[in-house]
Amino acid sequence: MRIAIFDYQMPPNNAISQCIQRLILAQCEEHEFTVFAIAYDNPRPDRIQFVRVPAIQWPLFVLFLTYHIMACLVYGWYRLRTGHKFDVIQSVESNTLMGTLIYSQFCHRAYLDHHWAATRPTGLRRWARWLDHQLHALIEPFAYNKAKWIVVPSHGLAKELQETYPQTADKVRIITNPISMADMLSRDGYDQVAQRRKWGFEADDLVMVFAALGHFERKGLPLLLQAMQQVKQQAKQQQTIPSSALKLIVVGGSEKTLIAYQQMSETLGLMDDVVFVGMQPDIRPFLWMGDLFVFPSLYETFSMVCYEAAAAGLPLLVSSLYGVEDMLKNGYNGWNIARTVDAYAEKIAYSLTHRQELRQMGQRAIASAQSADVHHFIEGWRHQYQSIAQDLSRTH
16 A cells, blocks of 8 residues: 655654654555655665655644644645555644544543643643644544544553544554563663662662653652652651662653753752653663652553563553553552552552562563564554555445
8 A cells, every 4th residue: 555654753762753663664565655744764765755844843833733734735745746646644643634544642632621730831831732732632523533544552542532532433443552572671781780870879779760751740750759758758757768778760851851850859858869861862771770660640641661661670650541551460560559649659668668579570560561562563553554455445
């Protein structure tokens, strides 16, 4: 089939872009792909075409508007110039109204209705994000109504889409987002003790890991810092364990965001216990450094980083999250707890005195993450495209 892919751009540090890139690379020998994006580092120019879509990239709501307009114009000009027709137009969510196949990783209407009020970005950032979500939510019903096929990464998001937009009920298929188990488990030459010392940790510290590209408010970093402060205060009062043994490493975040959270850590008395490493090209060394992955996010539709942490051998401490709930067994490979400071503080304190149990849970987490290995993703999309080809053959 000839397939057009519409997405803003596909940077290597974006989880959704990684999914699309894996998909295209795995299927480009079987199908012809043309990518319409602002920028794209084409790994197979012999098999994949790239058509540039000029758009203003910041703020996000302006990106949404300008990409919508320019993608239509560029696509029309491409069709006129080449005469090419596409069997499938594949779009990420509601980023274009042309999609016949939507690859959805988020439901903006459901997020605004049920979760937005609990987030706390401030100032212009809050209004810019709100407007971006509103624009997506405005277009969503038209995009999902036009689409013939919809692919989502989790049962939770599938249910949410079907409840929010009943017209999607018979269109949705679940294909779990991919991780490479082999890459997450490959620790050749890795020295955990040396890496811990590099970042100021001791071998016997309990090192928690938190990772996110941004949106730290929604991802729950303020809640985690408050829980950490509570545990350390209780440890000092009870004198049962050294409060200095509890550490946190934060991976991700822009420079401006990190400054704000470094100030928060200082205010909470945690500056000696929290290390911010910023954006990293490879998250694995930081996961391998840890004992527990903590992610008190308010809303996720899959959370690939949780699967990566589990595949790296870390038990998960999370609240109820789509995608993760498909894999997490409470008390077996991690904990699914209430999204409160007290609940997180309780489990973090428990973890300080149950290290062997953490290690056992981490081994079980590795086995649980196998369901998201990349070969399942590739086969899922192969079957999806075969099904679409059959649908198209029946209509022609």
